[in-house]
Amino acid sequence: xxxxxxxxxxxxxxxxxxxxxxxxxxxxxxxxxxxxxxxxxxxxxxxxxxxxxxxxxxxxxxxxxxxxxxxxxxxxxxxxxxxxxxxxxxxxxxxxxxxxxxxxxxxxxxxxxxxxxxxxxxxxxxxxxxxxxxxxxxxxxxxxxxxxxxxxxxxxxxxxxxxxxxxxxxxxxxxxxxxxxxxxxxxxxxxxxxxxxxxxxxxxxxxxxxxx
Numbered sequence: 001x002x003x004x005x006x007x008x009x010x011x012x013x014x015x016x017x018x019x020x021x022x023x024x025x026x027x028x029x030x031x032x033x034x035x036x037x038x039x040x041x042x043x044x045x046x047x048x049x050x051x052x053x054x055x056x057x058x059x060x061x062x063x064x065x066x067x068x069x070x071x072x073x074x075x076x077x078x079x080x081x082x083x084x085x086x087x088x089x090x091x092x093x094x095x096x097x098x099x100x101x102x103x104x105x106x107x108x109x110x111x112x113x114x115x116x117x118x119x120x121x122x123x124x125x126x127x128x129x130x131x132x133x134x135x136x137x138x139x140x141x142x143x144x145x146x147x148x149x150x151x152x153x154x155x156x157x158x159x160x161x162x163x164x165x166x167x168x169x170x171x172x173x174x175x176x177x178x179x180x181x182x183x184x185x186x187x188x189x190x191x192x193x194x195x196x197x198x199x200x201x202x203x204x205x206x207x208x209x210x211x212x
Contacts, residue, residue, distance in 0.1 A: 001064040004028045009036040012104050013069030019191035050085045053092050060096035067102045082134035105154035108132025110175040151203045156211035162186030168210045176211030185211045
């Protein structure tokens with residue numbers, strides 16, 4: 001497939017890029033600094049500012065799918081910047097006529113009890129509140145989309161470097177925890193789950209999660 005990955009050199013995006021290339025997909029890496037994209041015959045790096053919708057639209061045209069690993073972590077106004085960016089990305093994907101949109105979601109809006117989301121619990125780290133709220137608002141934006149074929153993949157609470165096992169559980173709106181009460185998934189296995197969804201869509205117009 002011909003896939004555009006927004007934020008392909010970031011914490012999550014770099015793992016998505018590696019997994020997509022390993023499976024033989026042709027990738028356009030849309031990033032702020034193309035020099036950071038690893039050289040590969042399957043990858044074309046292009047500079048983009050996601051807030052410049054027309055330029056983004058032009059660079060998305062002709063792709064089979066778009067995967068967004070866009071993040072606002074480096075910005076002073078994380079929440080505002082991220083939500084504006086996601087709005088621009090959604091608009092550009094639709095304007096470019098790309099048939100599928102996959103988004104890196106957040107664990108914060110997953111439920112830990114009926115009606116209780118992780119980010120609304122007292123133990124949720126304050127430094128991640130803005131990021132989690134941005135992911136929650138992005139999910140809400142997509143759920144209100146009438147035409148776009150979207151999928152959001154939320155990680156477990158702890159998304160960290162680790163082994164690519166290909167073995168994980170799949171859930172929907174509830175945070176997954178293991179037998180010891182831990183909620184975690186490696187970056188490599190998260191990428192496996194995302195590219196599996198790209199290749200064999202099973203969660204059209206919905207959010208799902210993965211964990212051990």
